[in-house]
Amino acid sequence: MRRTAKGDEEAFALLYRRHQGGLYRFALRMTGSAWGAEEIVQDVFMTLIRAPKKYDPERGSVGALLFGIARNRVMKHLERVPREVPLEEKNEDGTGAGIILQDSFTPAMWMEKRERMHHVRAAVMDLPAEFREAVVMCELEEMSYEEAAQMTGCPIGTIRSRLHRGRALLLAKLEMLRDVPRRMKVAR
């Protein structure tokens, strides 16, 4: 980070490569949009380029700083674009991302799985931002409660409560989408 602040481009590239994946995934899962995630990652590192002295080692790691900036950008993005329609993401070469077609999959199974994924993605995207953040961090990123609390700067109790409510909402939505409302009472 010190080298980056002094203008060492290679050090900057190293820093970027180390953190961009996690930040991109978080932004992608939060916004449901590849271009939105791309914009957010770019914004995060632009902030670092413009104000490298913003980083104070005593206040936490570089990763935490970058994640904090990314989180702010995601929230701003969600305010600006309240509801993204999650489109199927494309790879850089134009091919579709997502489910890897395995030999044992019949086209019908593949279609079913694809539809399920679409439902899950839509259900996650439909959660309020705070709950979605908790679900993305603890369920998709598989962070511990402590890590999530550190990253968001919230108490663990808050994370637990957001996650619980997020899960309940998600479950209710998924059951509705599956058309098997087993426990509608869960979503309170």
Added chain:
Amino acid sequence: MELFGKNAMNCEQVEAIVLDLDRDDAADSLERAAAVAHVSHCPRCAALQESWQAAREELRALGEETLEARAPARVEMRLRQEFRMRHRTMVVRRAAVAAAWALAAAAILVGAIGSWNWLQTRRLDTTKQKMAAQNTLAAGSASRQGQTSETLSAALSGGDDSGEFTPLPGTTLEEAEESAVFHVRMQRSSLGALGLPVNEQRAGEWIQVDLLVGNDGLPQAVRLAQEEN
């Protein structure tokens, strides 16, 4: 549905734990055991657990779908370009600031030298003016004391060898640096041309005088250097 027993939980309590059952950092082991016991006897909570496990699987699949997601290479390219440009700009800006400081320092130095020179010239002028004023005063006081041309002549003709120049009538002595001294051999009668009275009886005598000639080429003072005959 209520279960009986020491650590029995109700559905509400189990609901909070059952969604967290497969996390290590969630409820403690006693609570988990009680929740599992409750689920094994409660069809409603068992259905919730089953539903959540299915949802969890789907979430996991969604997580795996984007597990390898990375920002496109063009982002790195754009950022590196911005990084390069910003740091180049910073270097240029630093150089410009350094140059500006150097220029300012040079300007201050030139200003200081200029004002020092001006002060020196002014001081010299003041000295010259003072000297001129003193000479005028000296000439004035000489005339006030009734020192006539004859006295001057007498001083010259009397062989006054004090080495001091006698200012010619109507002149003021300029500073010595700007004047030149000429040794001249002349007849005493020539003193008349310099505005000095001449003793007719000794008019033919040859005398040696020093003439103080100013910048304008005009004699300003005379001194009897050596008298011949």
